[in-house]
Amino acid sequence: MAYVVTENCIRCKYMDCVEVCPVDCFYAGENFLVISPEECIDCGVCEPECPAEAIFPDSDDRSTDWIEINAELSKSWPNITRKENTPSDADEWNGKPDKKDMLSREPHKS
Structure with missing residues (x-):
């Protein structure tokens, strides 16, 4: 079992969970x-830290469409271990529906 980041993280990317x-x-x-589902130990400490409420256990129905995306992209994106600057418009995007098409598959650039 693992935790999964879902749609509401798109364009919010608060990163409190990373810390x-x-x-x-x-x-x-x-x-x-x-x-990364291969690295997650299912401890759950990230879930309550997410201001966007975008993290769920993979057993939760809200994560179903995102399990494969997390597995795929975690293999090609850079690992992040510290919170960086939150996007300036994150609060405006938090809670907006239908953001899946806005998901960029480009890796993070520091």
């Missing part, structure tokens, strides 16, 4: 984060 992960299993894209 608390004991196994550094977060990977960063241009406008989204993912969790």
Whole structure:
């Protein structure tokens, strides 16, 4: 079992979750984060830290469409272990529906 980052992270990318992960299993894209299912130890400390409420266990129905995306992108995006600057318009995007088409597959650039 693992935790999964879902749609509401797109364009929010707050990164509070990254700071608390004991196994550094977060990977960063241009406008989204993912969790490596191979590295996640299912501890759950990231879930309550997410201001966008975008992290769920893979057993939760809300994560179904995102399990494969997290697995795929965690193999090609850079690992992130520290919170960086949150996008300036993150609060404007938090909670907006239908953001899946906005997901950039480009890796994060520091």
